Amino acid sequence: MWQLSENKDWSHLEHTFEWVRVMQEVPQDARYHAEGNVAVHTQMVLAALQQLPAYRELPPADQELLWAAALLHDVEKYSTTVIEPDGRITSAGHARKGEARARQILYREVPAPFLVREQIAKLVRYHGLPLWIFEKPDPQKALITASLEVNTRLLALLARADALGRICTDQADLLYRLDCFEELCRENNCWGQPRPFATPQARMEYLFKTGSSPDYVPFETPQTPVILMSGLPGAGKDTYIQRHYKQLPVISLDHIRQTMKISPTDKSGNGVVIQAAKEQARIYLREKKSFVWNATNITRQMREQLISLFTTYEAAVTIVYVEVPAAKLLQQNRQREEVVPAAAMERLIGKLEVPTSAEAHELKIAVSS
Incomplete structure (x- = not known):
């Protein structure tokens, strides 16, 4: 079974991986992360993840995959964090850059099996989606598209650990949003699985044509x-x-x-x-x-x-x-x-x-x- 690190002690991780070591240098906005820097937050996320009953019920291989995603989920806050003129601390784009960085690490530094690597990379990419999906212009399409790339059940677990692994005043609201995300997944038949489509052309029509329904099946097919x-x-x-x-x-x-x-x-x-x-x-x-x-x-x-x-x-x-x-x-x-x-x-x-x-x-x- 692949493991990012058999020794999961934080001091060992800092000593082994430069990208873990620099997390302590990255500040976070106290309004959303009163716990402190990215290193503190990541340790809290890992601890919260391992306490979740649903995580403990996973097969060992999925536990390792999800643990690695939690360790890597904010890896690119180091390059994207900015202190704004008004004092706010932002890290726009860290999830998208984090996907690429996770892929590089798991391709070059700690080689992982292809499917494991890509699932981790996509968990990093989408880790914020469950919390913010209802602010998307089309939540249903955002969800269905993501389900074709990432396991939504694992994603919800990572997002829940991310919400629990912080000190903030709106934690109850974040957890409510996660409950709503899970329900949206079930309603759209993509809880822990890609949303099924009747035909490949039906999937393409839905993804690339505005206003199309996921249940619509085009009569004509490409030749x-x-x-x-x-x-x-x-x-x-x-x-x-x-x-x-x-x-x-x-x-x-x-x-x-x-x-x-x-x-x-x-x-x-x-x-x-x-x-x-x-x-x-x-x-x-x-x-x-x-x-x-x-x-x-x-x-x-x-x-x-x-x-x-x-x-x-x-x-x-x-x-x-x-x-x-x-x-x-x-x-x-x-x-x-x-x-x-x-x-x-x-x-x-x-x-x-x-x-x-x-x-x-x-x-x-x-x-x-």
């Missing part, structure tokens, strides 16, 4: 399968394509770049490469011809732009995410014709956003050891 590759340089995307999609035409940004003799570091040139690739994609899409789009596509924003283009032509999009362990990734990168510099590779690892089923009609995960 043209399109494969969107995703993965860091050197992860093995080309090899995967050769094994599984050899019969399909491939739009390769690397190939177009080489043909045009454009350097990967030429930002304006890369724009030309992408436009050329999109034009070729439009030709295939108009002809209702399946193809593979082969590029890193490691950020959700880049994937969304491409998926929007493909679905405009009624394509059914499958994302294929390819991953290898960090050591193997760096080794395979060195064996590539176009080697990505080490510093650039580190930046890419830091930017990595692993695809989820909330993005496309189908998601395939190809993780090798």
Whole structure:
């Protein structure tokens, strides 16, 4: 069974992990965290979590996963905390940055199994959602989208420990909000499970069309399968394509770049490469011809732009995410014709956003050891 640390004594954690050690340097607003800095709060959250009956009933593997998420949930308050001119202390964006940091730690520093790592990263990303979901413009859609990425039952446990592991005047209100969140999950059939949809197209319609109902089932279905590759340089995307999609035409940004003799570091040139690739994609899409789009596509924003283009032509999009362990990734990168510099590779690892089923009609995960 994977563990972030077998020794869970705080002094050991501080000695072992620099990102734990710096928590004591991060202040918090006394109105919401009268207990003190992030280190004090995190220790209180861990203690509260382990006292929850629902936590104790979990299988040991889930307990370890949730404990790690609690330890990491405020890991990026260190980089986002600001003391405002009026004295308020804020940490806007710490959950989103925390997801990326947790993923890096569990990919490079303390390697975790893929599914464990991604669940921890998403728990960090969404740990505040149960408390604030009713302030979202569309609480139902926010919940259903999150349920496709994170286990809402584990999320509610983490949020409850987060609320109990602090000293504040509104704790009773926070706990009431958590009760309401759990009820909302049950009402929408996504308590501890992804919200089910009748078809992949029904899920896409709901997620990407304003005003759509999660129960609506579109009559027409997409006709043209399109494969969107995703993965860091050197992860093995080309090899995967050769094994599984050899019969399909491939739009390769690397190939177009080489043909045009454009350097990967030429930002304006890369724009030309992408436009050329999109034009070729439009030709295939108009002809209702399946193809593979082969590029890193490691950020959700880049994937969304491409998926929007493909679905405009009624394509059914499958994302294929390819991953290898960090050591193997760096080794395979060195064996590539176009080697990505080490510093650039580190930046890419830091930017990595692993695809989820909330993005496309189908998601395939190809993780090798």
